[in-house]
Amino acid sequence: xxxxxxxxxxxxxxxIEAENLISDGVNNSKSMFHTPVLxxxxxxxxxxxxxxxxxxxxxxxxxxxxxxSRSGKIEELKENSISSVHGYDPDLKVQIRLKGKTxxxxxxEISKEAWAESREMSKxxxxxxxxxxxxxxxxxxxxxxxxxxxxxxxxxNFAVLLFSYDSLEFLFLKGAGHRRSLFDWNSSQLKSSWxxx
Numbered sequence: 356x357x358x359x360x361x362x363x364x365x366x367x368x369x370x371i372e373a374e375n376l377i378s379d380g381v382n383n384s385k386s387m388f389h390t391p392v393l394x395x396x397x398x399x400x401x402x403x404x405x406x407x408x409x410x411x412x413x414x415x416x417x418x419x420x421x422x423x424s425r426s427g428k429i430e431e432l433k434e435n436s437i438s439s440v441h442g443y444d445p446d447l448k449v450q451i452r453l454k455g456k457t458x459x460x461x462x463x464e465i466s467k468e469a470w471a472e473s474r475e476m477s478k479x480x481x482x483x484x485x486x487x488x489x490x491x492x493x494x495x496x497x498x499x500x501x502x503x504x505x506x507x508x509x510x511x512n513f514a515v516l517l518f519s520y521d522s523l524e525f526l527f528l529k530g531a532g533h534r535r536s537l538f539d540w541n542s543s544q545l546k547s548s549w550x551x552x
Contacts, residue, residue, distance in 0.1 A: 363527070366547040369536050373451055373525045377418070380408045380442070387444030388451070393420065393518070395428060395457065396435045402428065406516070409469065416540065417519045418453075421469060421477070424461050424514035425486035432457050432516070440518055448528035455520035466515045481509030526552065 362368035380388025394403045410419035418440060422428065432438070436456040443450045460466045470478070482504045485491075523538040533552035538545060 360527075360529075363529075363534060366536055366538075366549065369525050369527075369534070370523070370538050370547065373523055373538075374413055376444075376447075376449065376451065377408075377442075378411050378413065381411055387442045387447065387449065391418075391440050391442040393438060393440055393457070393516075395431050395438045397427075397431050402431060404428070415519065416455075416521070417517050419469065420516040420518065421473070422514050422516055423481055423483075423487050424512050426514075427488055428516075429459055429461075429514060432459050438518060440520070450524075450526040450528075452522075452524040452526075453518070453520040454522040455518055457516050457518045460515040460517060461513075465517070466510075466513060469515045470510050470513055475506060478506045478509050478513075479504070481512040482506060483512075524550075528552075 362372040376386070377388045380386040380391070383389055388408055390405050390407055392403055393406045394401055396402070406420040406422070408418055409421055411417075412419075436458060438455065438457040440453040440455075441451070460469075521540045525534075525536045525538075527534045535550040535552040536548065537550055538547050540546075
C-alpha cells in the first residue's frame with residue numbers, strides 16, 4: 356500500500372488498491388493475499404482452509420489455487436461451486452472479501468499449464484500415496500524423500516481451482532475514520548458503493 360493513502364475517499368482508487376494488493380499476493384509471500392482463506396459449502400455447513408495464491412487475472416477477475424485432486428473439497432466444489440475468499444493484513448489494517456464461484460480443473464489444459472509452471476518442491480506435495488485428510492496411525496511413513504519418488508507422477512493427483520468473483524468488499528481501518536466499500540459485477544456494469552464500516 357502506498358504511504359500516501361490516495362484511495363481513502365475515492366471508490367475508483369479503492370478498487371485499484373484492492374486489485375494491487377491481490378496482485379501482490381501472487382509472488383510476495385509476506386502479502387495478505389499470498390495465503391488467503393477459501394470457504395466453501397459442505398452440505399449445510401461451511402468448510403474453510405488456507406490456500407496459496409498462484410495467479411491473479413485482473414481482466415477475468417479470477418484467482419488460481421492448486422490442490423490435491425483426492426481432497427474432499429473437490430467433490431464439495433463440484434456439488435456447489437459458490438465460495439468466498441478472505442484476506443486480512445493486520446499491518447495495513449485492510450480486509451478484502453471476495454464472493455463468487457470456484458471451478459475445478461483436473462487433467463486438462465489449465466492444470467497441465469499450471470503443473471508445468473510449478474516448482475519442484477510444490478510438485479512433491481502431490482506424491483503422497485493416499486488422500487489428504489485420511490486418519491493414520493503415524494505420520495512418518497508419509498514423509499516425502501525426494502530421491503525416493505518420481506515427482507512428475509504427482510500430476511495424477513494435481514488439481515487447479517479457479518475462483519471467479521463478482522463481488523469485492525474492501526475494509527480499511529483507520530483511527531480518523533474507517534472506510535468500507537463494495538464493488539459488484541452482478542449486473543451488466545460495475546456498481547460501486549460506500550458502506551457503513
